[in-house]
Amino acid sequence: MEDYKYLFKVVLIGEAGVGKTCLVRRFTQGLFPPGQGATIGVDFMIKTVEIDGEKVKLQIWDTAGQERFRSITQSYYRSANSLILVYDVCCQASFDSLPTWIQEIETYASTKFCGYLVGNKTDKINDKEIPTHIGQQFADRYEMDFIETSAKEADNVDKLFYTIAKKLSKEAKQGELISDDTTKFNTDNTTSISNCSGCLKF
């Protein structure tokens, strides 16, 4: 066995060009690659973080935003422990498309996952089109966590991923306790309703 306690799948989704790849690069490699080309299909990175002294491995799937890759990216939703939905705070269109994405999540994701709404590119202060409270409102409506980030300035990027890792480890621990004293079969994939806080409920 490898040296980690938990492995979580984190999947980033959202319109093309909102900075998903940059967020992942910033977090996994500490880089901000300017002139990043469009992602083809799905890219995949791994980073191990330490949460309360325990190694947690994050498998981050960075999906392409372009329409023609949609059926590829959708296949990753179900096994995701966390879905990060990203929009660009300077691009109204990327925010307007969020309901479509939510609908996609509804269709393909499992019922048990941790949802996060991320408004990226806060460094472009003068171009900001979507105020923070609007993003927060949207996240609240769909019971998602919310954060605004800047992959360029490395603002809140680590915080985003660490919060997710922390939350998922906590849930995994609780899950272990539950499966110890009740039979495993109650936690059935298709029938159980997630009991964890902050999970998406539609």
Add this chain to the structure above:
Amino acid sequence: MAASKTDATSVSSLDTVENLTDIDSIKAAFDKFCVEEVTINSDLEKLIENQGRLENKMGNMHKVIPNIQILETDSKNLSNMVAFTSTLAENVSSKVRQLDLAKSRVTSCIARVEDILDLKFCTDGVQTALQNEDYEKAASHVHRFRNLDENVLRMSLTSGESSDTLDNSFKLLHEAENKLKSIVNSKFDAAVHSGDSASVERFFKIFPLLGLYDEGLTKFGKYLSSQLSETADKSIRLAEAMGSEDKRANVMYADLATQLFEHIAKVVEVRQPIIETYYGAGRLFTLLKILQVECDRQSRQILQQFKSKRNFDHVVQQVQQSTMFQKQPASEKYEPKGLDILLSEVVLLNTRAELYLRFIKRRSTNDIEAGFQNDVNIVKEKITDVDTFLDNCDLKRLMQELIGSYILMEEYFMREMVLKAVSMDSFDTGQPTSSMVDDSFFIVKKCARRSLSSGSVDGVCAMLNHACTVLEQDFREVLHSRIRVGFPSDQYLSVAYNMVQSSLQQGKLQSSDTEKQKAQFLTTLNNAEASCEYCQSLKTMLEAEVSKSFHQSSEHTKAKLESCLSDLGAAANRFKDVLEFGFTQLQSNAVKPRVKPLADGYLSTSHNITEEDFSNFEANDPWVQNCIVQLDTMLAAFKESLTSGNYDKFVSLITSEITSQMEKAVLKTAFNRLGGLQFDKELRALVGYLSTVTTWTIRDKFARLTQMATILNLEKVTEILDYWGPNSGPLTWRLTPTEVRHVLGLRVDFRSDEIKKLKL
């Protein structure tokens, strides 16, 4: 030093001497002076001894002095000589340098003269060559002239006499060059126009001599493209004329694409040596870019034809709708079987395109590496250029779109076919599993392998994800819900029996229903076991195929595929969970109720027996034989309908149940010595029987009971110590000391105070 020191002391001591008044101190002073005198004397003697040695040395010194004077003059001479030699050498070498300079000037002069001669030669040559239409020769003259440094040649002529001729030559040559350029251009175009491939090639080779690398490649590329387009159009027309009963009709468009790609590959193959020879390495990509434009155009045309002929977009739309509204009746859904052929062709199309793009990439990369061997950075930059170009080319984009639709349809096909297999589930007697397991896994395997053959990494990953979903969610849910129904409770239980009886009388329940239900439950159990196994082997098989198909891919790609594959392993575990769940159901509904009466039977048999009873039991067994018969009939019934793995598991389940219930019963029974013996015999018979029905070793499960029997067979209480603690030998006690005491207490003939006294 020593002397002066003595003086000083003596002076100071003399001062004090004069002040001395009493005789003792005077004497002491006197003694002191005497000692001092002796030491001074010895010091003096030593100094006198040294005198001779010092004089000798002085003598030697005097002898050396004249030698030193000679040395001084000699070294002065030497230094003069060295200085002289050095100036001499300086003189000589400066002359050599001058000579060298002169020589190099002469050489360059000769070169220039040669250049000028060349120039003249070229000037004359070009004109005659042009007149003779010998363009190769003319071009080689121009090439030679292009390599001359015009300015240097002009500068070297300071005297005005011949500058006119030189100017004239240059003028002529420039004229000739321009003329040649336009001739080659127009001749090339004319050759292209007339389809004279020999002339096309002839003029193609002249371009680089005139420095028109890119122009030549572009023109040639366009020429090749037009040829490509012609053949491609021809093959499309041919394909259209092909009858639908032709055996390649189903993959007609994949074949068309293959022809196109193969044609381009052949063109590259044939032309690359010429380009390398006349244009040098590192320029192939310029041509490939132009060819790619035509390839994109042709591919788009083929795909358009494909889509319209196969009704592709309509099918995609229908599948999309059927996926969206899963709840709609099956009759309104798109029939998945029809997708099979279409999907195979899509996969083939992508395979060919991937293969072709890999070929183009490899060729360009190798050519660039050969062309810019010395500069790693340029190579890197150019290769990135190639990658971006190919990543953004139309063909790639079209294929990505196609794969997107493919995944949508393949997933639909897989899910619908699995659901169909489930709905058409049937089981033949004699088969432990029902048809849906084999069928479903066959479909999943087929789809996964088809996606593998597409060569698209993302497509494979997506299909692996979907395969996991279908197995883990859709298929497992079917098994799970069937298991959740539970194994029908046992008819041995009188309550259940009566209930069944009454329902039979009321005609509500057919006894065959229960049997059917039982059989279905056991089959599902077998299905779960088989699914777990199939899932593992599917993973192993796909792993092998993935590593075979993608062995050239980057580590990153491999890790991606591996991650998606590992999810299949997780799916296997989910089937194992279902199996475990099934067995817990079986335990509570089938095993427990059947074992309970057996243990009760044991309880009702006395183990506090006389000698007579004991021998009577020998002939008329009171319990164990009947128990074995009962177990045997029960096991026989299950053996038929369970897989060997599940059967072993079932036996182990029964064994555990028997041992735990027996333990409870034994601890409630009173024994005498003969009763203990009787129990030992019964236990041996039971263990003996159970060992014959399973391949697993069950003795371990009986360890506690066997140890109880050992204790119950003791002659007296203290005998336990022969087996306990340090005397236990190879035996590991599974009973705690308290339990040992408890078991000892079951013997009616053992005294409790003796048991209490035992030190365990």
